[in-house]
Amino acid sequence: MRPLLLLPFLPALLAAQTITSPDQFFGFRLGSDKHMARWDKIVEYYGVLEKQSGGRMKVINMGPTSEGNPFLAVVITAPANMQKLEHYRDINLKLSDPRGLTEQQARAFAEEGKAVILQSMSMHATEIGGTQMAPELAFDLLNRKDEEARRILDNVIFIEVPCFNPDGEIMVTDWYNKQLGTPYEGSNPPWLYQKYAGHDNNRDAFQTNIPDSKYMAKLLFTEWKPEAYVDHHGMGPNQARIFLPPYAEPVRPMADPIVWRELAWYGAQMADKEEEAGLSGAINNAVYSGWGHFGFHWITPFHNIAGMLTESAASKLASPLYLDPDQLRGGARNMPTYDAETIFPNPWPGGWWHLRDIVDRQKVSAWATLDLAARNRETILFNAYLKAKRQTERGAAGKPSAYLVSAIQHDPLTSVKFINKLLVQGIEIQRAGKAFSTSNGMSYPAGSFVVSMAQPKMGLIRYLMGRTFFPDNYWTREKDGSPIRPYDMATDTMFEYMGVRVDPVDEPVEASLEVVKEPVRVVGEVSKSSNGYVLDGRLNDSFRAANLLFDKNVSLRRVDKGAKGLRPGDFLVPPGNEADLQTIARETGVDFKPLAAAVAEGVHNTGRLRIAMYQRYGGGNIDEGWTRFVLEEFKFPYKSIFDPEIKAGNLKDKYDVLIIPNDSTQAITGEAPPATAPAAGGGRGGRGGAGSGAAEGAAAPPAAQAAAGGRGAGGEGGRGGPTPPEYRTGLGTQGVNAIREFVQKGGTLVTFNAATAFPIDRLGIGVRNVLTGKTTKEFWCPGSTLKVTFDNTNPIAYGMPAKGLALFLNSPAFEITAQDAEGYETVARYAEREVLESGWLVGEENLARKSAVISAKSGEGRVVLIGFPAQHRAQMHSTYKLVFNTLVR
Numbered sequence: 106m107r108p109l110l111l112l113p114f115l116p117a118l119l120a121a122q123t124i125t126s127p128d129q130f131f132g133f134r135l136g137s138d139k140h141m142a143r144w145d146k147i148v149e150y151y152g153v154l155e156k157q158s159g160g161r162m163k164v165i166n167m168g169p170t171s172e173g174n175p176f177l178a179v180v181i182t183a184p185a186n187m188q189k190l191e192h193y194r195d196i197n198l199k200l201s202d203p204r205g206l207t208e209q210q211a212r213a214f215a216e217e218g219k220a221v222i223l224q225s226m227s228m229h230a231t232e233i234g235g236t237q238m239a240p241e242l243a244f245d246l247l248n249r250k251d252e253e254a255r256r257i258l259d260n261v262i263f264i265e266v267p268c269f270n271p272d273g274e275i276m277v278t279d280w281y282n283k284q285l286g287t288p289y290e291g292s293n294p295p296w297l298y299q300k301y302a303g304h305d306n307n308r309d310a311f312q313t314n315i316p317d318s319k320y321m322a323k324l325l326f327t328e329w330k331p332e333a334y335v336d337h338h339g340m341g342p343n344q345a346r347i348f349l350p351p352y353a354e355p356v357r358p359m360a361d362p363i364v365w366r367e368l369a370w371y372g373a374q375m376a377d378k379e380e381e382a383g384l385s386g387a388i389n390n391a392v393y394s395g396w397g398h399f400g401f402h403w404i405t406p407f408h409n410i411a412g413m414l415t416e417s418a419a420s421k422l423a424s425p426l427y428l429d430p431d432q433l434r435g436g437a438r439n440m441p442t443y444d445a446e447t448i449f450p451n452p453w454p455g456g457w458w459h460l461r462d463i464v465d466r467q468k469v470s471a472w473a474t475l476d477l478a479a480r481n482r483e484t485i486l487f488n489a490y491l492k493a494k495r496q497t498e499r500g501a502a503g504k505p506s507a508y509l510v511s512a513i514q515h516d517p518l519t520s521v522k523f524i525n526k527l528l529v530q531g532i533e534i535q536r537a538g539k540a541f542s543t544s545n546g547m548s549y550p551a552g553s554f555v556v557s558m559a560q561p562k563m564g565l566i567r568y569l570m571g572r573t574f575f576p577d578n579y580w581t582r583e584k585d586g587s588p589i590r591p592y593d594m595a596t597d598t599m600f601e602y603m604g605v606r607v608d609p610v611d612e613p614v615e616a617s618l619e620v621v622k623e624p625v626r627v628v629g630e631v632s633k634s635s636n637g638y639v640l641d642g643r644l645n646d647s648f649r650a651a652n653l654l655f656d657k658n659v660s661l662r663r664v665d666k667g668a669k670g671l672r673p674g675d676f677l678v679p680p681g682n683e684a685d686l687q688t689i690a691r692e693t694g695v696d697f698k699p700l701a702a703a704v705a706e707g708v709h710n711t712g713r714l715r716i717a718m719y720q721r722y723g724g725g726n727i728d729e730g731w732t733r734f735v736l737e738e739f740k741f742p743y744k745s746i747f748d749p750e751i752k753a754g755n756l757k758d759k760y761d762v763l764i765i766p767n768d769s770t771q772a773i774t775g776e777a778p779p780a781t782a783p784a785a786g787g788g789r790g791g792r793g794g795a796g797s798g799a800a801e802g803a804a805a806p807p808a809a810q811a812a813a814g815g816r817g818a819g820g821e822g823g824r825g826g827p828t829p830p831e832y833r834t835g836l837g838t839q840g841v842n843a844i845r846e847f848v849q850k851g852g853t854l855v856t857f858n859a860a861t862a863f864p865i866d867r868l869g870i871g872v873r874n875v876l877t878g879k880t881t882k883e884f885w886c887p888g889s890t891l892k893v894t895f896d897n898t899n900p901i902a903y904g905m906p907a908k909g910l911a912l913f914l915n916s917p918a919f920e921i922t923a924q925d926a927e928g929y930e931t932v933a934r935y936a937e938r939e940v941l942e943s944g945w946l947v948g949e950e951n952l953a954r955k956s957a958v959i960s961a962k963s964g965e966g967r968v969v970l971i972g973f974p975a976q977h978r979a980q981m982h983s984t985y986k987l988v989f990n991t992l993v994r
């Protein structure tokens with residue numbers, strides 16, 4: 106009769122309600138042998154928990170993944186905190202950027218605020234433990250009634266990302282269930298576990314290309330800026346059971362030192378709790394170096410966040426793995442042998458290793474992080490203030506004091522993309538309303554950007570906008586002087602990758618500046634012309650515009666001989682279709698500039714080519730995934746083709762261009778199986794030579810991948826077990842012959858980086874890689890930017906600057922050996938001296954002045970050797986045009 110009166114009691118009733126346990130909901134204990142919870146069910150479970158949580162849980166759907174699955178962030182905290190969530194978020198943001206705050210105000214905020222802790226799970230989808238653990242962690246936080254749980258809810262706002270790669274989780278679960286009970290049980294899927302990025306999703310934190318990265322960047326870098334972040338991963342099975350913070354040497358400088366102390370602090374707490382729980386095999390301060398790539402857990406320290414990683418030893422997905430004690434080994438950073446150390450006092454003895462063992466260890470480390478934050482809430486919050494304040498002061502006092510991005514650029518639309526990527530990082534950027542000059546006499550037009558170092562993220566700015574040199578010292582050389590491979594790249598200089606001119610300045614900039622609040626959007630213009638229009642061939646986006654015009658069957662021409670203000674590579678658009686041009690100008694940002702007079706000479710008709718790209722199994726080829734991403738971004742239609750289609754031959758009837766992305770010859774031909782999904786690469790290396798990437802790193806160089814062999818595709822044995830016959834991969838002799846025939850009949854074969862060895866070895870292209878056989882002491886250049894000259898009168902380098910940079914990553918350098926070199930063209934060459942721009946280079950004389958890109962005629966067709974990863978991870982915007990130029994007539 107009077108239901109309204111009951112309403113006020115409803116929350117209390119809900120709180121008292123029983124909470125459905127994961128065991129009840131999923132019908133098995135999470136982590137049980139041979140059981141995996143699938144993402145759609147996990148999403149459903151969080152919905153149930155939210156309803157039963159009595160206002161202690163909020164599930165946020167951040168949006169769809171690449172394949173349309175929901176990406177969740179789950180907030181867990183006491184109901185009183187939840188009701189004032191925006192208030193606490195605001196306090197957190199103020200402490201994270203305390204410019205204008207007094208110390209007294211900061212102390213008051215630290216006293217009032219709540220520690221914000223974010224933990225994410227299983228971004229590498231075969232590292233399944235995290236996502237299988239997450240629902241239980243959430244349940245425990247809601248269900249446990251003890252003091253520890255209460256303290257966490259009262260003092261911490263916990264943001265749980267139960268799955269950092271939902272698409273991959275579904276793929277791996279379905280694959281596992283399909284192989285269950287077959288000889289292939291526990292094997293890894295034969296393809297990439299993220300549509301484009303595969304394992305490289307953890308190399309995407311600074312360029313944020315895929316949706317998952319965008320959601321995480323929003324949570325970490327702008328919306329919440331948590332005090333601590335833990336990313337839960339998995340590593341190979343043979344070393345420690347779980348790696349815990351802090352990282353080992355070498356450290357990457359420029360973060361506030363408190364960050365590194367916090368990592369040690371959290372790591373000690375996690376390890377202590379593992380021992381309290383009687384869980385053996387935890388190691389701190391080993392295997393994973395402090396100078397890693399700019400993936401999420403490694404970039405966060407430069408956001409003043411205690412960014413951390415756990416890595417658990419793998420089982421065979423949900424199937425247990427038996428490890429004989431003899432199979433347990435050291436051989437990693439700070440873990441020379443498998444013996445007790447101060448950082449590893451309790452070695453696991455060997456035996457059966459189950460998914461549940463992983464779940465247990467990860468849950469303890471996740472809980473320990475929350476517990477530490479709850480017990481030390483005020484200290485942690487005040488640290489957030491100190492870190493941000495001191496970094497801002499360092500930035501203000503140091504040199505350079507700012508980085509300037511002029512509005513005048515070789516490709517201004519790409520420089521705007523660069524600015525927008527910096528904004529995603531939460532970096533403060535100012536724009537000049539009027540032209541200005543610096544004290545050293547440089548002038549900048551209106552619309553130029555200024556990035557001051559006097560801001561909390563100065564350390565990050567320094568690496569994304571300033572030249573970077575990887576340390577060459579005790580920590581990065583073996584005792585015999587051989588260099589030790591960096592975890593990933595030796596530099597992550599985004600401005601160099603994108604070909605943006607950035608000027609460091611030491612003196613404060615005096616100009617009328619305004620903070621950029623929204624992503625910068627450029628709308629192109631169409632200036633009506635009866636002679637037609639010009640698209641600037643220097644702009645990457647001119648290719649996007651050209652492809653959109655091809656979609657509308659507009660015929661374009663391309664300039665070959667520069668004259669009257671036209672440059673080789675410019676696109677000429679006929680008059681008419683102005684409404685379409687307007688739409689395309691708006692979408693791409695390119696201007697359709699009026700053509701002063703009709704042009705009849707020095708041009709050719711351009712048009713679309715029929716593009717095929719080789720795709721293989723064996724865990725997939727990450728470079729192939731990223732190439733698809735870039736082609737789709739720029740609207741190039743293409744078809745992915747697999748072994749059977751190639752082996753069937755007659756490729757020229759269907760395609761004009763065949764792309765073979767970065768890969769070893771052995772992986773392409775199938776003579777040796779390609780390395781499998783990198784999670785299995787496990788903790789190898791460390792101080793060791795090639796392949797010291799440890800488990801997290803997929804970035805093992807193609808050569809090392811080939812050497813690692815044995816694991817994937819056709820491989821028998823290995824952690825993943827053998828691969829079903831339909832997924833064994835490689836062209837074989839038949840495929841090689843079909844590709845030769847394709848080229849002879851007029852096709853263009855385009856190869857990237859290590860894949861350039863394939864046409865050299867198998868198609869008889871008269872080119873030699875001069876770096877073959879060099880020892881690492883003679884020549885060494887891991888993931889660095891090198892100075893290159895481009896012959897931009899060659900159609901493959903149309904639109905390129907005469908001088909620029911290439912990313913060198915286990916790349917070749919060429920010398921032409923053909924007896925008759927007619928039809929061989931060098932398109933790009935390494936510089937003569939001071940070749941290194943950023944990163945690490947030993948023995949530059951080995952590649953100085955050598956060719957980096959060669960186009961070689963073969964039969965009626967040609968082979969293009971792009972001797973570096975020109976479209977690497979959809980990050981190398983500066984060299985995209987080398988690829989694009991091979992894909993149009």
Ligand SMILES: [Zn+2]
Pocket residue numbers: 229232338339800801
């Ligand atoms: Zn991982």
